[in-house]
Ligand SMILES: Nc1ncnc2c1ncn2[C@@H]1O[C@H](COP(=O)(O)OP(=O)(O)OP(=O)(O)O)[C@@H](O)[C@H]1O
Ligand code: SF4
């Protein structure tokens with residue numbers, strides 16, 4: 001297990017360095033931020049001074065080297081726009097995004113697995129067909145469109161739910177959270193549902209497919225031949241088997257929900273990292289873009305690690321780090 | 327054999343109502359098994375042997391349905407039971423073992439979980455006494471160091487070992503009847519022999535009746551008391567193992583026996599039954615074997631009834647061989 005963790009860590013480190021280089025090349029290519037930062041009336045001397053102050057006068061590789069040295073000591077550069085450390089800017093906004101993603105994922109799991117089970121156990125029933133039809137809609141309707149419809153109906157027409165911001169928050173261990181207050185929950189409801197919809201549809205389909213396959217297996221028939229209750233056959237024998245792919249997908253999707261909360265955050269003016277990224281791209285705030293992408297990649301790597309550990313706990317045939325470790 | 331048999335299947339019909347039409351997987355099958363007796367249920371692939379076994383346990387899934395017949399088990403007609411009552415019999419009084427040991431155990435559950443749940447489904451006992459029973463069952467089927475084995479997962483076992491575990495699960499509640507659906511076909515020959523021997527021994531010791539489903543008559547020869555032969559979902563003939571093997575009356579049974587390599591006729595070329603099993607979907611009236619039968623006559627376009635040529639012997643054919 002330890003050897004596995006060390007190897008995993010090494011791989012992750014390599015991925016991070018490679019990723020930072022690619023991102024660096026990418027943002028270098030999208031334009032010169034100085035044009036946006038200095039006063040349009042400024043003369044050349046001032047431009048040169050500003051360029052030097054941001055370190056943009058150096059050669060590309062030298063800039064990258066400076067960045068790497070800073071990164072090694074936890075400094076991902078300062079925002080050109082706000083002149084504060086890019087990392088702290090992101091960490092400030094990250095809790096809002098993680099909270100939104102997390103609540104969305106909980107909604108998707110809590111509804112997706114039971115609905116998928118029903119649809120898988122009774123594929124020809126009206127309920128089963130209805131669930132599948134719903135999941136097709138959830139798949140094919142664009143997120144921003146659903147978001148706008150939600151706002152039209154629940155905020156504009158009915159006036160039940162607020163359409164922007166996090167609402168009232170409670171600070172727990174230095175982190176502001178919305179889901180602990182009634183007002184915060186009202187604010188969370190629509191963005192979370194909006195973000196959950198696609199994942200919900202995905203989980204329904206995944207669970208349904210897994211269930212349909214599992215119920216045909218001999219071990220299910222054998223479990224029934226033992227005289228077990230239907231509840232135990234489904235809840236233990238079927239569910240434990242289909243949970244293996246589901247946990248993997250949930251893990252991967254959790255990463256992507258965090259990364260791609262951008263659309264939902266923009267529609268509902270949710271003050272998270274997605275909104276920050278859009279603003280930073282508009283202002284060519286390179287350090288923030290780079291820092292954002294690195295933070296997201298780190299999150300992905302961490303989540304994947306947790307998924308692998310969970311996976312090995314669910315599936316006895318998989319043992320992390322080879323046969324020796326039990 | 328005195329008194330009523332333990333299990334009497336009478337005119338069982340189990341049909342699948344598929345979009346393409348009705349598949350008569352089991353169509354008028356009758357046999358009986360006495361207490362502690364071993365019945366061999368024989369037939370080619372697709373003849374409805376497994377479906378007969380599933381019908382007895384109430385494990386038929388839609389679009390399949392038992393459409394007719396009685397399954398009398400110790401005075402109860404199983405076809406009239408509701409789901410809960412049938413469940414109380416499954417795994418408790420009637421157990422089943424399947425063909426492929428690689429598929430029958432749940433890959434993600436430990437062996438102890440899989441045995442204990444079988445015990446606790448039918449008896450209100452503590453985990454400890456359930457484990458004690460599990461251990462005992464493993465020892466009976468010849469598994470050494472049962473405590474260690476109980477904590478293992480199926481993938482840590484060989485095929486033969488897994489089948490032993492499945493047999494232990496079937497035995498653990500001391501059933502009156504075990505339905506063994508070709509449990510040795512997927513194993514290599516030496517293991518086959520061992521399992522066959524142990525199964526027979528355990529059943530004789532505990533007085534458990536056994537229905538041994540197989541397509542292999544040579545397995546039946548040393549094992550069964552009675553034999554029931556099926557063809558295309560229909561009952562063909564039944565009798566004692568000696569009757570069927572030495573004096574088969576039905577042309578299909580005779581063909582099956584002639585295609586088994588025999589002990590005292592070495593050098594004789596094996597005869598195969600010509601032709602193929604008909605599709606159950608397009609099966610019309612009349613004897614389903616007539617396309618392949620050498621004794622067929624114009625009369626065989628009608629369905630022969632079951633007759634009793636001698637006591638304890640039943641047959642469905644117009645022209646039995648003498
Ligand atoms: N779900 C189903 N729908 C339609 N027909 C089915 C279904 N399941 C089984 N059958 C048909 O039922 C018939 C009997 O199958 P069964 O499994 O009982 O045969 P078997 O004698 O056990 O053969 P084998 O030796 O191959 O196990 C087969 O012809 C099969 O095509
Ligand atoms: S009834 Fe006719 S076709 Fe059928 S087995 Fe007997 S002789 Fe052959």
Ligand SMILES: [Mg+2]
Pocket residue numbers: 375376377507
């Ligand atoms: Mg079969």
